Amino acid sequence: MKSMLRFMTSGSVDDGKSTLIGRLLRDSGALPEDRIGDVTDLALIADGLEAEREQGITIDVAHLSFATSRRRFLLADAPGHEQYTRNMATGASNADAAIVLVDAFKGLLPQTRRHAYIARLLGIRTFCLAVNKMDLVGFDRDRFEAIAAELAAFLARIGGGALTAIPVSALHGDNVVERSTDTPWHEGPTLLDYLETVEVAPQGSHIRFRMPVQHVIRDGSFRAYAGTIAAGQVKPGDDVAILPSNRHARIERIVAMGGDLEVAEAPQSVALTFTDPIDCSRGDMIADPEHPPHIADQFEATLIWMGDAPLLPGRQYLLKIGTQTVPATVQKPKHKISVDTLEQLATKTLELNEIGTANVWTARPIVFESYEANRPLGGFILIDRLSGNTVAAGLIHFALYRAENVHAQALTVTAERRAALMGQAPKLLWFTGLSGAGKSTIANLVETKLHALGRHTFLMDGDNVRLGLNRDLGFTAADRVENIRRAGEAARLMTDAGLIVLAAFISPFRAERDMVRAMMGGGRFVEIFIDTPLEEAERRDAKGLYARARAGEIANFTGIASPYEPPERPEIRIDTLATSAGTAADLIVRYLEDRDAG
Template sequence: MSDAPVFAPADSLLRFATAGAVDDGKSTLIGRLLHDSRSLLADQLEALELASRERGNAELDLAMLTDGLRAEREQGITIDVAHRYFETARRAFIIADTPGHAQYTRNMVTGASTAGLAIVLVDARNGLTEQSRRHAVLAGLLRVPRLVLAVNKMDLVGFDETAFRAITGEFAAFTAQLGLREVTAIPISALRGDNVVHRSEAMPWYDGPALLEHLEDVEVTDEGAAGEFRLPVQCTIRAPGYRGYAGQIASGSIAPGEEVLHLPSGMRSRVVAVDTADGELDRGRAPQSVTVRLADDIDIGRGDMLCAPANPPVAATELTASVCWMSAGSALEPGTRLLLKHTTRTVKALVSGIGDRLEITTLERGPAERLQLNEIGEVGLRLAQPVFCDPYAGNRFTGGAVLIDEATHATVGAVMITGAR
């Protein structure tokens, strides 16, 4: 590409996840976004043109930009999500490309857990499917703030407004049960490029933005910075005349002179300085990595937490949580012993009970004795040591955790905390 690059502001990053059933056109959509936004390097474009010619395609096969990574996932990579970075003059993006098969529910959970927006792709010919509902439910369960319903292949239904309205009406009725805060529907044709990067003249009845316009304009709400201050400590930094506590601010902000509470000791101190590699800050905010110096000498180490004294997290040894089970080799059942990794703290955990299992296409809950691969249910956990947590509904950062197999150290469960004591 001969054009000089333009770079988005550093603080405008939007992470979004894409989900869609097989053959709904998700790979083509991602390829179209990258191609039409001029985000491909010259050698990538040349390789795509060559590969398309070798396959006998007159047009560029944009799906090939991601199909290689999908093939790797389908060969058995357990919790792998393909990430692609691109940027425009207005915003930088990280795409978490998640697979559509029901058996890869765990991948969707992984990709959407840190997303600020999710795109659910639907084939205009088929309407809502079980997979469409599954993806919407997972987005709601993971508290993804915004959802885009991209009704694809509008060219194959003659760009018919009635077909689009029927799908969006059914989707709105379904998502009303999920508590999703913001849902936007956009009719597109990923193959032709209609309403992907540029607005389409083929659908004059649609007066909304193209998909990329919406992604550029959507407000990036910094959920972490708006919450209560939480700093899980990664390590203590010592030097002659210097002692600081380093970590990534999980939520909230902190400034010199403010009081903090240390957990688990319950001791309070005042912040002397907030340091970074670039110097001291007037105020540190999530998700910055900082080193905090305190006025008092407190024994603080990895896994401890500095937090706001007025509204601290719960120091919990018993949890109830929605768990997505990710292990193909075993089921999750009462008595299972695991490790729970929560922020920077890892503790031994015992499954004390299985409350119920969620049928994510109908939203119905039923009794369960165990959870199999990709199943989601309410689970009780008893911990050997406390973790300092908040409900996932209020804080995705301190309300989330993972379960780890003690023998293999494989990640086997995604945890969304619903109760703690």
């Protein structure tokens, strides 16, 4: 059976990647004969999107499968424009080798270095430098060798890798499939020779057994756990651990499409059965019990930011790693990388296409390896919870010390017992709305009424919290996210104590309000939207804040220079143009009493 090489092409725009791929496919015989006569522009063979044909650039990652007499190939053609760097990272994540294309006349460009850096970050250790358009520089050997030396030096600075340099002219076919008579000084392979013979180390073959569970197969009494083996091998009779629960089991059968196997290894997809029934589900990891992967809820990672909106430290995203999906927050980046100089630069966030290092916290422990040790188990993506868009690719370095050494302490007196002693159902009443909407006024009236009914309460006002717990925070988007996170954590502790907590915060972003809702759990979160139009809030403006914001004296003021995202499905909506503060308070108290009675 022919071996498979997964490789990608990268480089700056207009370096000729699409033309090179078209030439490689046509001259190697990989392009079907019925298409050869239809293609007059070699670049169109790779550029599948209509927008690419119109603009003359590669936008999406074009995945192409082809074969020669010696090998099978899966090619990912990555876009060259800086704005599509996120697409390039997608192509690099599953490749074993990279062809870095450089225009012989232009030389190495910032985007060339960016692509090489990301490819190296994502685990590629085998590089081919194709110096294209050699015909435009008269097949100058000195020019070719200078470019090769420059890329070799850059690779050495970012961790090294095997590099083979080839002078080519994609337009005329020099050294793509056939050796060129214009480069008698080139003693290395043609591009096709290189692709057919280059050796790359198999991913994960040397690592202990790991298999993320993707699906549980049930058929009567038959139960099997299906997934793709990420590392190592497994045999019937092997003892394994189910993580993160750390329950142990023994493999009974390895079920595959063609029948049972005596042994399976990465990257085969199989289903495993156990000798005894055991609780195992999607998101769990089946692994070597003597050498398990890490289990932690905090780790350091490199992030390649792909979102149009910048990273907001403290905002809750969804982290997907293998078959595990969990809420996660990114802390303030430790630094970002200048791809041109490789300097570590101070930063408070990451913008589109920037690369940096930060600590990541997950809502519960996850199972992982470092990306360096195991790409499938060390790479993750971050997903915006509201839009569903992927905003970052991440590469785990190591678990943080405190994550593996700080553990929750079991307590005898539970939250339920504290609530029973107080004779009430703990709740967090979260009042949100524009500045001047009346949040604090209504919340104060609600607490007064609850207090008169004998309820145990505590009111957290946004301004009061900023005078103490959050006095170190400003009003940037990142600081606002952290302001709400801290307030939510404090409120959660107080509801665990059995209290009814009233929190009056502008809390302009839905993502953070949803984060607090998830933090509370168990239906204890009640979102109360104090709905007041901006013009009415400005008219009230008792503190004069809107006037100062309009005058440019207050930056990032909600409703003026920073957006307010109204709740989409609040439990309670108060229209302050139609409802007085006292009536609103009565409505809220009645809502709580009805829920408690139900």
